[in-house]
Amino acid sequence: MEYNEAKQKFIQAWGTLGSNWGINKAMAQLHALLLLSTEPLSAEEIMEELQMSRGNVNMNLRALMDWGIVQKEHKVGERKEFFSTSKDVWALAKQVSKERRRREIEPILTVLEQVQRVSGDNKKEVAEFKKVTGELFDFSLKVDGMIDKFTKSDQTWFYKLLMKF
Amino acid sequence: MEYNEAKQKFIQAWGTLGSNWGINKAMAQLHALLLLSTEPLSAEEIMEELQMSRGNVNMNLRALMDWGIVQKEHKVGERKEFFSTSKDVWALAKQVSKERRRREIEPILTVLEQVQRVSGDNKKEVAEFKKVTGELFDFSLKVDGMIDKFTKSDQTWFYKLLMKF
């Protein structure tokens, strides 16, 4: 396979994967491009390469910075801003886990806890409601704790754990 | 909090959580409703309760059955079909993991592997490309294996593992 073909294919696949996991396609593709680039890219270069508008590039770069997976850089003697991402897959996985935990698991935990304080567990429906939401809460708490540990762990520890599987 | 309020809140939250993870809102809400119900529900009842059209209910029930988390049932002396879901959170998590692995992780593994066979690693870009996609492939393979183990494990084993964390 030729380099440009492979590159396009990877960027495309990364975009699709992102979509399936609630991350917009442009954002995922932009990230893929930075992952492959041997040096930081300017907004201009990204626009050119991915054929997307300045506004879109800007918005998605900021979203990626917000997720903590893209950094702004400055080159000496250049006005322009350049952007890069860490090539460390492990660090990337940790950062994404950390953010999703904060943005999505924590809120559902809050709701599950609130909703438990429903009145009238004499009725069958209410008893069932408490049971199900209670179990979901316990399980989510365990997963939450696990992700927390994971995001604070180092690679060696994680790979050792994987061995035990 | 009053039961109906809590119920609505939970269904709503489950829908939002679903959306964030690439699962459509109706599908997630429908699942939430079945989770809470003390007995199987007919399409009619679901339409009524969630205020959605027959077509939508039908489509999403089929999608949930496709995911293996909702089952069709028949009541004696009734023409109608009834639907239910397992209340076992553990079983649910395993089933969802299994399906997402099959639908999303496996395809990206295929692409990562293909794309590795790019020609010309004498050039800097190509070398970087191989390095990054190679590391992603290794990492994804490990995660894939882990999920596979998880979906085949039993609850006790998993909770013991959690302890070690």
Added chain:
DNA sequence: TTAAACTTTCAATAATATTTGAAAGTTTAG
């Protein structure tokens, strides 16, 4: 059979999310 009860399909519509591009804003060199 057949007609009532129910389920499925799918083109049209509606809702949501993404993208654009031009104008406004900001920074810096001179």
Added chain:
DNA sequence: CTAAACTTTCAAATATTATTGAAAGTTTAA
């Protein structure tokens, strides 16, 4: 200062995805 170089914003346009509802299809009881 000020104008060029660059970044950000955001209303409008476009694209994508979800939902409806009515018609077509299927099953069953009589």
